[in-house]
Amino acid sequence: MIETGIPKLDEYLHGIPEGKSLLFYIEPGVEESNIGIHVLHHNLERGLYGIYVVSESSPKNVERVFNEFQWDRKQYDKLIVVDGYSSLIGSPTEEKYVVEEPHDIRSYEDVLFEIIEGIEGKGVIVFDSLSNIMDLCGERDALEGIGRMNKEIEKKGFVSIYNFIAWPYKEAILYKIKRLFNAIIEIKIVEDTVSRQRIKIQKLDWDGEKDRIIDFKVFKPDGIRIYIPKICVIGPFQAGKTTFIKAISKKFTPVERLGATVGLEHGTVDYRGYRADVFGIPGQERFLPLMEKMGKSSMGFFLVVDSTKPEEFSLAKNMINKFENVPYVIVANKQDLPGALGEDEIKEKMGIGGNIPIIKTVAKEGKGVFEAFEKLVEKIEEYKYGEYVSKNRY
């Protein structure tokens, strides 16, 4: 199986079977359109072959992009760059494999067939821009050639990956494209609180989960992360919210720097392919309006409670009631202290239903905090998927 290396996507795809072709169908104007290069890198990292066909920027740019993500091109001896650019611009090249006639799809085929015949092993072939090849070689000719190439690639057991910018081509061409590939993954811009990109699995002709969506952003140098722009941490005063945020965050901005009047804390979580911006809202009553405002626009929240202070639970429950339809988990903190209540007792005393997750933590020791994070992410994804399904039901 080949992987994309994009968090969660591989899980939904159940990997990419050998011989398959996959197209990233990308809305023009997205912040990062070169998704293929991440798939290339991921497979090089796994020790597989990575053939990279460049047609829209110089092979030198490959190095530049690699550097942006702190990848070292020299480290990958199974990386083969096919230069479809230099002949176009008329510039010299140091690459071994060159497309002599970038206006003719046969020229791409010739080079690729030569390469895949000469190598033993598995891997991916990534095209930096199918749209550009179509523009250069003629749309129909290019797609026919790609069809032929995919057959050869399939025989060899490689996986082909294409970035395709969905410029306003004629419907007939888009239709051809949709038929040509085994999988189509649509990438669009999402803009609500923060701009990010959305993956949707449009077509899949092998066993996997279609129609799944993933919101992501490309971070430099970290790479592709599933991105949750706003998670709030609320809870009564002194429940341990700050400690909790510190414990899950890779980067943390203490409140003093933002000024005591706002009192908003910020942490960045980077955990197992996820990136989330987490905002801590102080527990004092004067911050209630802020909490209401922030909470309503957040993707989810943690309610942190001090498990030894049942007298504060009703206050905590009031906080929850302010946000309908926002997924949350309850963080039962300070479990190390004597008298800390368990899940069932907390549920009972708070008077909440059975399906609300309660995660026991000792935030100052980092115990249970990532379990809480995982649980919240799961809830957010469930909610998003449910929202999507209900929207598209009729």
Next chain:
Amino acid sequence: MENMLAKTGIDRLDELLKGGIPLKSNVLVYAPPFIGKEIILKRFALSGLENGENVIFVLTDTSFFDMRNEMKRLDENYEKYEKEGKVRYIDVYSQSVELKEKDETVTFIDSPVNRERIASSVIQIQRERKSSHRIIFDSLSTLIVYSDAKAVFRFLQVLSGICKRMGSTSLFTMTRGMHEEIEVQTIKHLMDGVIELREEGARFQLRVQGCGEVISRHWIDYILEEDEIRLTGAFRMGRVA
């Protein structure tokens, strides 16, 4: 009415345009080399900056560095505008000639073939800064030379639509004499107007097509002075030229 228009910064041209180019429109400046196209672009940029607007230069034939120096020479306030973050460059020229300048106002794109990155950079900048922009795109000709008019048409269809939605007013240039007539028509089709320049015998002339209401759509003489275009032809009834 006045504030629905973007002044070009060239007095009599604004007069001809009844105040300027309609806001949120896309205008093609179509001209042979060296007869004043660059002046129109620079004046348009300065006029926007004076008016508190932001400017984005997309440059395929010259480096941001040269453009910056030229603009500084034209206006002593330009440095101040730059410091205020009003100016951004998308330089599609320098990297291909290996010029390395570190500068936060510049986005380098290594190839005119990489239309996707050009489009997304222009869009990103507008997204970051909410106020309205003037976009100077010089030139479409280079893009067409390295691929073809149809591909650039699709690119422009997306880009011009988004820029308009984001409230920006844009000038795109094409060099007269570099393209087949059909290519020019294809691109014109996407524009809200065209400002055309030509050399006719020993005279320079300018004509406006589209661009909302204008006083005259005839060819109008102009003379080229250092950094200035001066319309000398008559275009108003009852006015002595």
